[in-house]
Amino acid sequence: MHILSLYYRYCFSFGDFSILTLCTHCLVIAELLQLAQEKQIVNIIYILKSIQPEHNLLLKTLITEHHELYLKLFRTNLKPKYHHLLHYPLIMSKVGPVSHLWSMRYESKHRESKLTAHSITSRKNICYTLSIKHQLRLAHRLLSKSNTLSLSLESSNVGKVIDMSINEIEKIQNNLLNQTTNLNSVSFVSWVQVKGTRYTTKQRMIIIIDVEDMPIFVIIKYIFFKLQCDIPFLIGQRISTIGFNEHLQAYKIKNCDDLLCISFDDLLVEQSPCVCSTMSDGCTYVSCNF
DSSP: OOOHHHHHHHHHOOHHHHHHTTTTTHHHHHHSSSHHHHHHHHHIIOOOSSOOOOHHHHHHHHHHHHHHHHHHHHSSOOOHHHHHTTHHHHHHHHOOOOOGGHHHHHHHHHHHHHHHHHHOOSSSSSHHHHHHHHHHHHHHHHHHHOTTEEEOOOOBBBOOOOOOOOOHHHHHHBBBBBBOOOGEEEEEEEEETTTTTEEEEEEEEEEEEEEEESSEEEEEEEEEEEEESSSEEEEEEEEEEEEEEETEEEEEHHHEEEEEEEEEGGGGGOOOOOOOOOOOOSEEEOOOOE
């Protein structure tokens, strides 16, 4: 009961941002507590990028059960944040995923003006100065045709080139299931930023490349560019999906030795790295981001 009390205090005492932070640790917490219900609520509200009609009905049911359980366990009145949750299914049915309405990205744009305000010495009409700077920055972006959602990459969005030996390239080529590319004429890089997401080979970064009966996951091992092509490619180690754990709301996985090559242009529309955690029993689970 003490751990459960701390969980609720952590989730609902510091605003919506604390719940978003919780998403990266929810697998570990769910292992300790019976919190599959809360995990599902967090997934639907904060992680899903597309909503189906059945999601609204499921969310409404989960919120009702959650509130009843909260009243039963703590024997106290519901806080205002719990009441706000009751309106989420209706809002999502009208405007779609509420994650698209999150104001944090708009708040972070204030940083541009703050940096400019600290760097200039004029204090006569600082608002006018900041507006001029903003218009110049916007004009430069439009004239340079810079678009963060485009796959056409600038040098600032690509990491350093990695030198690969002939033996390493041959080993990778032999393990590829879809050998459609000659790796001897490509350039390997350490990281690349695509559509606002940074993909790197230095971390255990897991992404979804396909969704059928079970999602197909890969661990990014290599990133490369073909000659005279601005679209990056990745080589990933395929992961076997064993099954779905209802309690953890995550997929149980097992590593394989097979490698797959895929273009970033062929990835899912809403693609971001998945959360992977190894539990106390040694099993590894991946929490999806859709």
